[in-house]
Amino acid sequence: MPTPAADVLVLGSGVAGLTAAAHAARQGRTAIVLTKAEFDDSATSWAQGGVAAALEEDRDSPDLHLADTITAGAHLCDVDAVRVLVTEGPERIRDLIGSGARFDQLGPVLATTREGGHSVARVIHAGGDATGAEIQRALAATTRDLGIEIRERWRVTDLLVEGGRCVGVRALDAAGAPRQVRAGHTVVATGGAGQCFAVTTNPPVATGDGIAMALRAGVAVADLEFMQFHPTALDAPTTPRVLLSEALRGEGAILRDDDGVAFMLEEHPLGDLAPRDVVARAITRRCNERGLDHLWLDATAIPNFPDRFPTIWGHVRALGLDPTHDFLPVAPAAHYLSGGIATDLDGASNLAGLWACGEAACSGVHGANRLASNSLLDGLVFGSRIVEAIVAGRDGPTQTGVMRGIAPWAPGPVGRPDVGGTTDRAEFQRVLTRDAGVLRERASLERASVALGSMRARTLEDANLLDVGRALVHAALAREESRGTHTRLDHPDRDHAFDGRFVFGRDGAPAFVPLPATADLETGA
Numbered sequence: 001m002p003t004p005a006a007d008v009l010v011l012g013s014g015v016a017g018l019t020a021a022a023h024a025a026r027q028g029r030t031a032i033v034l035t036k037a038e039f040d041d042s043a044t045s046w047a048q049g050g051v052a053a054a055l056e057e058d059r060d061s062p063d064l065h066l067a068d069t070i071t072a073g074a075h076l077c078d079v080d081a082v083r084v085l086v087t088e089g090p091e092r093i094r095d096l097i098g099s100g101a102r103f104d105q106l107g108p109v110l111a112t113t114r115e116g117g118h119s120v121a122r123v124i125h126a127g128g129d130a131t132g133a134e135i136q137r138a139l140a141a142t143t144r145d146l147g148i149e150i151r152e153r154w155r156v157t158d159l160l161v162e163g164g165r166c167v168g169v170r171a172l173d174a175a176g177a178p179r180q181v182r183a184g185h186t187v188v189a190t191g192g193a194g195q196c197f198a199v200t201t202n203p204p205v206a207t208g209d210g211i212a213m214a215l216r217a218g219v220a221v222a223d224l225e226f227m228q229f230h231p232t233a234l235d236a237p238t239t240p241r242v243l244l245s246e247a248l249r250g251e252g253a254i255l256r257d258d259d260g261v262a263f264m265l266e267e268h269p270l271g272d273l274a275p276r277d278v279v280a281r282a283i284t285r286r287c288n289e290r291g292l293d294h295l296w297l298d299a300t301a302i303p304n305f306p307d308r309f310p311t312i313w314g315h316v317r318a319l320g321l322d323p324t325h326d327f328l329p330v331a332p333a334a335h336y337l338s339g340g341i342a343t344d345l346d347g348a349s350n351l352a353g354l355w356a357c358g359e360a361a362c363s364g365v366h367g368a369n370r371l372a373s374n375s376l377l378d379g380l381v382f383g384s385r386i387v388e389a390i391v392a393g394r395d396g397p398t399q400t401g402v403m404r405g406i407a408p409w410a411p412g413p414v415g416r417p418d419v420g421g422t423t424d425r426a427e428f429q430r431v432l433t434r435d436a437g438v439l440r441e442r443a444s445l446e447r448a449s450v451a452l453g454s455m456r457a458r459t460l461e462d463a464n465l466l467d468v469g470r471a472l473v474h475a476a477l478a479r480e481e482s483r484g485t486h487t488r489l490d491h492p493d494r495d496h497a498f499d500g501r502f503v504f505g506r507d508g509a510p511a512f513v514p515l516p517a518t519a520d521l522e523t524g525a
């Protein structure tokens with residue numbers, strides 16, 4: 001076997017990838033990070049609200065955080081994975097602070113806020129609403145201090161598989177030349193696929209590259225029907241949409257309809273701080289019933305708006321809006337993919353040598369609807385666990401977490417991206433937005449399936465989006481119930497027959513894998 005170029009090859013430079021790379025370097029392993037844009041171009045940098053963790057023992061606990069996560073996840077979370085997240089999360093945050101990240105303080109303690117679905121204020125933040133940027137800054141500084149090799153503008157095309165294990169990737173280097181990068185272990189941390197949709201809060205880099213590579217290689221991928229729509233993206237014609245953080249509602253902003261009526265308490269006991277799927281559905285339904293494009297966010301009661309939310313303030317002022325006087329037009333936008341490459345509790349995929357973390361992964365912590373501000377925590381926790389497992393000598397998955405019930409990778413061809421067609425990205429974004437958005441039904445999904453089936457992408461990234469989009473529609477058709485972020489108008493209720501995951505593998509059709517019988521779905525006990 002040729003000598004690996006690195007012990008650990010990390011694809012992606014957001015919180016999950018940089019956590020894994022830094023941890024590997026600290027453990028004496030060589031690490032290379034490939035990133036397709038500039039080092040800082042990740043969804044992490046854009047994260048506003050914060051990081052959720054039970055840091056204050058007198059009024060919060062990992063058990064309470066676990067219960068909130070499972071409720072928001074519509075009882076499709078993997079309870080063991082959530083327990084890992086909520087118990088290890090606080091320590092990973094302390095590590096991050098130890099390595100230089102600065103979170104906002106309220107006197108001597110960390111300032112916290114509430115977001116949708118949280119029963120207590122446990123979301124810490126930085127720079128008011130620039131939490132992701134601060135985490136990215138701190139991790140980037142660590143990565144540079146550790147001398148980790150970063151290759152910018154390298155685009156991965158497919159997995160290298162030899163002898164039944166992943167040995168690296170094929171990629172196009174910064175000059176566009178085809179290259180192979182070999183490694184002992186490959187960590188996919190390429191983020192989500194919000195760019196499947198015409199209306200998204202995600203940066204342009206969110207094109208599902210890692211998930212698409214896994215799908216083409218027959219690696220297990222799960223829960224793709226659960227694209228989370230953020231309820232309050234600013235309805236202004238910017239691409240991507242400006243996010244109006246849930247933390248605004250945590251600090252007193254309220255949703256109003258076109259008559260000025262605050263309606264969320266009619267929808268859910270938590271009112272404006274209901275889980276995100278509930279709020280997105282409520283807005284979409286009202287808009288559809290009344291023929292509107294948007295409703296309104298009234299943030300006029302927030303004191304010190306410019307100081308508390310400087311990023312949002314800058315964005316809305318640039319568009320001529322003044323949130324201290326104006327209601328802000330809001331509508332849902334694709335925000336976070338809860339599914340991805342299926343992993344065990346240590347981030348191992350079902351292909352030996354291949355690991356996944358962050359939004360590219362389906363570790364089971366998000367279930368059918370990610371709890372607000374759990375994603376940065378997810379990257380910190382599982383990015384670290386992958387390296388611990390590698391250092392401990394692990395090379396393949398265990399039957400833990402989401403991996404329970406998923407068979408090992410079946411040898412077979414590793415598909416290449418299908419490029420060279422004429423389809424514009426806008427064409428399939430329109431289809432997915434119209435037919436597989438917040439509200440879906442069999443007829444719309446079948447229409448989407450036919451339309452996407454006849455498209456052929458021009459570029460590598462569009463081919464990746466099409467692969468993910470087709471699988472998303474396929475899974476959404478198979479799940480004939482409504483749960484979390486997946487709302488089927490023709491199957492409006494949750495159905496326990498679907499207590500499980502749709503998992504793509506070698507044959508391209510999603511197989512249903514029931515949740516383990518031991519988990520108490522309703523209580524998480």
Ligand code: SIN
Binds near residue numbers: 246247371
């Ligand atoms: C937000 O600030 O509302 C987004 C936070 C998240 O997506 O978790």
